[in-house]
Amino acid sequence: MTWRRAPIRLEPKGEAEWDNAAAGPRGGREESMIEKVLAIFEKPIYLSFEPNDPHLLHVGFGSVSSGVKVNVLLRGSAVNYAVKEQHQTEAKLLGQPLAEVETSPAKVMELIAKSGGEVSVVKEDLATRGLSQAELIPQAKLISQDQVATLVAANDATFIW
Numbered sequence: 001m002t003w004r005r006a007p008i009r010l011e012p013k014g015e016a017e018w019d020n021a022a023a024g025p026r027g028g029r030e031e032s033m034i035e036k037v038l039a040i041f042e043k044p045i046y047l048s049f050e051p052n053d054p055h056l057l058h059v060g061f062g063s064v065s066s067g068v069k070v071n072v073l074l075r076g077s078a079v080n081y082a083v084k085e086q087h088q089t090e091a092k093l094l095g096q097p098l099a100e101v102e103t104s105p106a107k108v109m110e111l112i113a114k115s116g117g118e119v120s121v122v123k124e125d126l127a128t129r130g131l132s133q134a135e136l137i138p139q140a141k142l143i144s145q146d147q148v149a150t151l152v153a154a155n156d157a158t159f160i161w
Contacts, residue, residue: 038155041078060108081105113139
């Protein structure tokens with residue numbers, strides 16, 4: 001079988017086509033908007049000059065300010081992001097505090113949940129690291145590895161950090 005590319009037309013033919021082009025690929029219908037996003041974290045950033053994972057902070061701020069429901073899936077080593085009582089304000093480098101405000105990963109997860117997002121944690125990855133649900137923030141929901149594909153499909157867009 002041979003595939004041929006169709007010719008590309010850069011301009012719409014008539015007025016109606018211009019109207020549809022301006023409205024977007026789905027004709028401007030409301031359902032074309034992204035309503036739910038899934039951010040998957042697999043590996044935390046270590047050995048950074050930042051006291052926090054900058055991707056995690058961006059997702060946290062986006063959950064508050066974007067108007068989009070931001071859901072999070074923690075898997076692999078990133079299941080540690082849901083472990084409560086990680087106090088970064090107590091950490092120091094050369095006698096100076098690394099952070100003045102508590103922005104630990106667990107606090108960012110709580111912010112995402114408070115903003116209407118769901119925080120899911122793969123229970124097999126949690127068990128591999130010797131952690132239990134009792135050590136997690138209360139908003140964390142355990143899911144099995146078999147449920148990950150369903151979670152991904154339930155969101156309009158997915159990105160992985």
